[in-house]
Amino acid sequence: MKDTEATLDRSELEGASPGGRSPTAMALRRLFRSHTAVAGLAITGVLVVTGLLAPWIAPHEYWRISREAVMQAPGAIPGHALGTDELGRDVLSRLVYGAQISLLLGVGATGVAVVLGVIVGAVSGYFGGWLDSLLQRVTDTFMAMPTMLVAISVTAIMERPTLASLFLIMGFLSWTTVSRVVRGQVLSLRENDYAVAARSLGAGDGRILFRHLLPNCMGPIVVLATLLVAGMILFEAGLSFLGLGVQPPYPSWGRMLLDAKPYMEESPWLMVYPGAAIVLTVLGLNFFGDGLRDAFDPRMKV
Amino acid sequence: MPGETILEVKDLRKHFPIRRGLFGRTVGQVKAVDGVSFTLARGETLGLVGESGCGKTTAGRTLLRLLDPVTGGSATFLGKDLFAQRGEELRRTRKHMQIIFQDPYGSLNPRMTVESIVGEALQIHGVVSDRKERRERVQGLLREVGLDPVRHITRYPHEFSGGQRQRIGIARAIALDPEFIMCDEPVSALDVSIQAQIINLLQSLQERKNLSYLFVAHDLKVVEHISHRVAVMYLGEIVETAGSGELYRNPIHPYTKALLSAIPVADPTVTTRREILTGEPPTPINPPAGCHFHPRCRFAEDRCRDAANPVPVYEVGEGHRVQCILAEKEGGRIVEHRPPQNAPVEV
Structure with a gap:
């Protein structure tokens, strides 16, 4: 993954092989x-940068309440480009911090899921x-659970x-x-000649597991993790919308939707912005995940 | 030239259970290897031929302890019982026996560079102490197998041709200076022109390092060229063994004859009489009683079908053994009685 950026395309056309390109790089x-x-x-x-630099x-500040600026429409008063909510908090600021929460929970929960899934599956x-x-029956049990409930x-x-x-x-x-996918992969890769070769060495x-199979x-x-992050963001939004997820004063997009519900008719922007943020983010992550899948396994592309 | 015996295999058996149902009840056995005996001397190549599914590869991999547990039989490798070894002892023995694969594409980890692939064994066994030493050793190995030690070492498997990949596989196999290498159809997946190069490489390595090969293949021409002795396998058993020249000149077993007559002659004016076998090879789950070959054999007699007293192994000449009653006409004398079939197999 180091050299030859500029010359790659041409040499690929000519069928020559420039030295040392890993499958990941390709x-x-x-x-x-x-x-x-x-x-x-x-x-x-954008999500990552926003989250990190919130x-x-x-x-x-996302928690700053202002009695003078309650429920202001976007652009109505200077300094609040996306308006304010029922407590006079700045919607844009809350969206930005909401990105931080979504990112944190999405990545954190995915991390937990991936680590557990890889260990169990492998x-x-x-x-x-x-x-x-035994492990597969445990997995079945977890799959049978209504996650949201x-x-x-x-x-x-x-x-x-x-x-x-x-x-x-x-x-x-x-x-x-994750565990099902990893198990399936390990099961088939285990019989591969290079795994047999490693055992014979x-x-x-x-x-064998960490050097040959898991890589x-x-x-x-990676593909699954990306799609999981999207799923987790939706999951968190759902929980928060029910008032059970991230608790105030932390701004979460799901929580913002919940708070905006009573004012849907007179102040629709309170709902539109967090809703759009959720949709865009999940869509982006799914696009990215699908792209990754196609890139890692070109044969699967339809 | 062949020296002292380094591997002695007696009555090797490897059966795979067929499991059915929720609780994995064993409903049958695939008798992939069913009583195989042979010896291998230092510096010798023993060719193991037979049609697909006859158990050649299983026999070889069982001996490399890649298909534990063995069902029965014994093997002595370098003076030690091969199947009694465990843990650290087995790991040390692995240094002395290696494998070269048929498929040059599946046998190299696509995510490792040539340096890590070839150098892995050195690292596992602590032969090298640091990266620099490993690199030097790997470069030496690449030179030995005809690859470029500088340009090729940092590359990944997908950047090589089939023949080059096979050379990488060979470099990996010789990295630990083994005595014994099982070549599992090493040239079957290659172009004919490349085949010759790889065969020559294997032969020159054998001469230089006094290696012993168990050369599994189905291409009789290739086997004749490289082997000192050849064993013919049919349905889990060795039916005939002889020196390479002897076997090709004077085959006794009808199956061997049929195999040899199937070798194409590169001359359109020569018409050879082909021994065409009828029927499919029977399944190793339930092989025919007695001589496994009798349903396809036109010389079969009643005693060929006797399971309680199977056809014994005859010796018809120096090192030429055959498990067939036709050997009697050639003046063969019985050297080994085969155990009654369907008897309980000791584990």
């Missing part, structure tokens, strides 16, 4: 050829036998869930797809 090159993927990446990039981007697929049967019950019991407990709950309920289970599952894992 996948990334395919990714950047797809317009939707690049658009998705751009939207995702304190510098937001014009006001162990299940590699060692097989009774361990595999369980999340609602748990958060309702907790009354005021913290951010950490939220992404633990969300991750814990969402690892099953005297490599142990850990080495070759990275494509599907």
Whole structure:
């Protein structure tokens, strides 16, 4: 993944092989050829930058209440480009901080789900036998759970869930797809000649799993993780809309929708902006995820 | 030239259970390898031929301890019981036996550079102490197999042709200086012109390092060229073994004859009499009783079908053994009685 950026296209046409290009590097090159993927990446990039730089981007503090500027339409008073809400808080600032929350929860919960899913799936697929049967039944059980209902019950019991407990709950309920995919991959890769070769060289289970099998599952894992982030953002928005997710004063897009509901008719912008933010972000992440999938496995492209 | 015996295999058996249903009840056995015996000397190549599914590859991989557990039989490798070894002892033995694969595309990890692929074994066994030393060793190995030690070392497998990949696989196999290499159809997936190069490479490596090969293949021409001795397998059993020249000049078993007559002659004016086999090879789940070949054999007699007293192994000449009653006409004498079939197999 180091040299030869400029000369790649030509040498590819000529069938020559420039030295040392990893499969990952080639996948990334395919990714950047797809317009939707690049658009998705751009939207995702905006989300990430906004989230990370929220304190510098937001014009006001998200919690700053102002009695003089309650429910102002976008642009009605200077300094509040997207208007204010029923407590006089700046909508733009809350959206920006909302991006931070969405990003944090999306990535955090996905991280939990991916780590759990990879461990369960890899162990299940590699060692097989009774361990595999047991882990697969556990996976089945988790898949049979109505995720949203369980999340609602748990958060309702907790009354005021913290951010950490939220992404633990969300991750814990969402690892099953990752584990199924990783198990399937490991199961088929395990019989590959290069895995057999490694065993014949005297490599142990850990080495075969971490050096040979899991790196070759990275494509599907990354794709799945990207799509999971989108799913988690929706999940969080849903929970927050029910008042069970992120608790005030933290601004979450789902929570903003909930707060805006009583004023839907006189102040529709209170709903439109967070709604649009959710849709755009999820769409962008899905575009990006699909692009990644096509890039990592060109044969799957229809 | 062949020296002392390094591998002695006796009555090797590898059966795969067929499991059905929720609780994985065993409903049958695929008898992939069912009583195979042979010896391999230092510096010798033993060709193992037979049609697809006859158990050649399974036999080789079982011996490399890649298909545990073995069903029955014994193997002595470098003076030690191969199937009794566990853990660290087995890991040390693995240094001495290696494998070269048929498919040059599937046998190299696509996410590793040539340097890590070839150098992995050195790292696992702690042969090299740092990256610099590993690089030097890998460069030496690449030179030995005819690859460019500077330009090729940082590349990934997909950047090579089939023949080059096979050379990488060979470099990986010889990295630990093994005594024994199982070549699992190493040239079957290559162009004919490339085949010759790889065969020559294998032969010159054998001469330089005094390697022993178990050369599994279905291409009889290639096997004749590279092997000192050839064993013919049919349905999990070795039916005939002989020195390479002897086997091709004087085949006894009807199956061997049929295989040899199937070799095309590169001369359109020569018409050879082909022994065309009728019927499909029977399944190893439920092989025919007695001599497994009898349903396809036109010389079969009643005693060929006797499961309680199967056809014994005859020796018809120096090192020429055949499991067929036709050997009696050639003056063969019985050297090994085969165990009654369907008897419980000791594990």
